[in-house]
Amino acid sequence: MEIQDTIDAYVRGHLDPAEKADFEAAFQNDPDLVKAVEQARLDFNIANVLIEDEVRGWMQEWETETPAPQKTIPPARTGWKWLGGAVLILFVGGAIWFINRPDSGAGDDSFHTPPKIVPPTTRPIDPNRPVVQQETTTPTTAPVKPELPVTNPRYIAKAEKEFAAIESDSYMRSTDPGQPKNTLQQAAEFIRKKDYSDASNLLRALSATDPDYISAQILLGEVYFRQKKFAAAEQAYTRALRSDKVSDDAVEWNLLMSYLAQYAVKKGNFDLLLNKIAADPDHPDYKQALELQKTIKK
């Protein structure tokens, strides 16, 4: 095995304990070997980040296709609540049995037997009673609206026209030439060059605990929108809106455009958000929202 292979195997933790001990003993007195091990560790960490970025990309794809769990298990009930429920069920069951129990025929029992109650369902139906129409939630007479395709070109074109692009320059202005660019700056530069794939790889790598996470989600929303991944854009903007560190106004308009691009399936969300913005004269996009309301009605 070449020395580089041994170094790599050591860094990956693939040496057996004896080999590992020998190797560690060797590099204690060899500064060049120590340096080579440090470099291999860095290579390995970079490779790990690249692999994670790829997996994050897959997750975004799969996430848009995967429904949320339909039902989560409710928090555990306390023993007392269960006991109370059981007692109540026993009591009600006992009462029903007592009321409906078959006549035993014993003379004394008939004294205690209450008048027999006929349950409503077993009562004979009065043929003259008025017939009441059952209320249904979905009237059968209502015409069935044809479902619009999710990708309605008209709405997509409108959404793309109205979408408010980020000012990538604002991220670049703060760049100190002597310092490496931070993730947001690098991503903004990729967006400016329309290299959305690299921008998304960088932005997705920031975890929820990172102080730049919210800004990354806003940029990611734009990246996805430009790639016509509207559901993913919607998710990114929604994640940004969950934070109290960002003004809702700054994100809402582009979230609205993400809904508009998926109008057939997001009409409810779109109407709700559009009405909210259009009802708030202080919202920076108030006038645009009023205009949009008129256009959509046409």
Place this chain on the structure above:
Amino acid sequence: MNNSINPDQALREQLSGSADERKLALQQIFRSNDLRTMTFSYILKHGGKEEDCRDVFQEVFLLFERAVREKKFEGKSSVSTFFIGIVKWHWINTLRKRGAYTALDDRTDFMDTSDSVEVSVIDEEKRKLLHSVIGQMNERCRQLLRLWGLSMSPEEIAKEAGLAGPDMAKKETYRCRTKLKEFFDARPHLMEALKN
């Protein structure tokens, strides 16, 4: 004698198989409704909110992928037991960071898996620095380094990257790593920051 491979074993083999097999296996795990339900239930039961659930699931999925790659998952427990073990470990750490973790006895919760669930995590500052380095690499080197990181043989790297053969794969990977070394040699402060 039953010679059939159980689904868990098949999944584990796929995870360490070719690039396509690995991706398929990961997709199957990511889309498992049972795993999601178990994760979401655990988080909600232990002080988490709805919005935490999806983030935790995704973070744990990444940790799970890395643990499998680093051979920390040896199949002593089932995939789901191992996954939920990481969920518990990760959630306890998250609560600790938020200063909201108190119940120390909960720590025993994730000991129901025989495989170690404690996965090494690259901290945020280092990750940012590593990304700034990755930003300087060309796409070819990123691909080769990623494949090398997956412990692929030179033959597999050549196949995945469309190179003429294993020798070429080895040579190209070596060239990329040499460029990285030169990059760090010119920036000893960066190397130092990443080392510590």
